[in-house]
Amino acid sequence: MKKILMSIGVLAILCVGVVACGNDDKQEDSQKKISLTVENEDLQTDSSKTATIKGKTEPFADIQVEGRFTSGDEKKNTQADKEGNFSQTVDWQTNYKVVAEKDGVKSNTVTVKVTHPQ
Template sequence: MKKGMVLLTGFLLAFSIFVVGCGKESTTTNSIQLSVDDTNIQTGETITATIQGKTEPNAKVEITYDPVGMGYEEDIKKLETTANSDGNFSQDVDWQTDYTLIAKKDNNKSKKVVVTVTHSDAAKQTIDKNNTENEQNYKDNAKSISYQMLNKNADTYADEPYYIKGKVVQAIEESGTTLMRVNVTEDENGYYDDTMAVIYDGYTDAVENDIIEAYGTIYGNYTYETTIGGEMRIPGLNAESINIIK
C-alpha cells in the first residue's frame, strides 16, 4: 500500500512539472521581422535624420539611445513609433549616437537592430553657427544681469540665457548629473569670488580649481546644505555646455 502511494505521488509530481513546463513554453515570445533601410545614416542641415524600416503591420517600434554616452542606465532615453498597416515606420532623431530598435506586437518581439547616426558636414556647419549665435546671446545677457542682481533673487531671472566664467570650488557627480560650485568674479589679483551653483545633465572632466566657462539658462535660487548643517542660497545655472579653459 505504501509503495503504491509512493508511485502515485511520483506520477502526480512528474505530471505537475510537465504542466508547468508546458505553461512556460506557451508564454515564450516569438521573433517577428524588423529591418531598416540603412544602419548608418547622417543628419542633414537641420541636424535631424530619419530612421526608416519595416516590421509587422501596426507593431510598436521602441528606439533607445544614450545621449550622454557614459553607459549609465538612468541616462537612457526612449522613443516610440507605430508601423502603418503595411508595416512601414519612420522616426526623426537628432543625436549623433547609436540607436537600438526593437519591434513589439502582442506577445512577440523582434531581434534588436542598431542604427548609427553621425553629423554631415552641413549639419556641423549649422551646429557651429548655432553655437556661435547662442554663445554671443548668452554673453550679452550676462553683461546686463550682474551677479549682484542674481544674488538678490535669482528666481526673477529664471530661464534667461546666461554665461559664466569662473573657478571650480567643488564638483560632484551623481546619477548622471554634475553639480558644481563655481566662483565667477575675478579680481585684479586673479582671485575668484561670488559663488554660483552649476547644474549639468551629464558628466564633465572639470574638477576643483579648474577654470571653466559655461553656457545655459538661469536656474533661479539654489539652496544647499553646508558642512555645519545650515542652508546656503546662491544663484544657479542650468548648464548646456561646459568648457575647461585651464
C-alpha cells in the first residue's frame, strides 16, 4: 500500500512539473511581431517638397511615422486599410521611423530616408 501511495505521489509531482514547465506558447506569443514592409526606403520629395511613405502590414493596424514635419509634429499616425495597405505624406528631408501595431503587438521598425532632389 505504501508503494502505491508513493507512486501516486511521485506521478502527481511529475504531472504538476510538466504542466508548469510545458507552456512555452505564451513566451513565444510575446516575441511575435507583425509584418511591415515599405515600398521604398529611399524617397525623394516631389515638386511640392513632399513624399509619400507607402507600405503593407496587417489589416487595420495602426501605423506611427516618427520624424520631423514642417507642422512641428514629431509623429503622425495613420491606419492600414482592410488589405493592410497604408500611406503617409511626409514633408521634411530627414529619416522617418515607421512602426505598425495591432492588438498590442508591434512590427519591427523600418527607417525611410527622405531627401530633396538636387
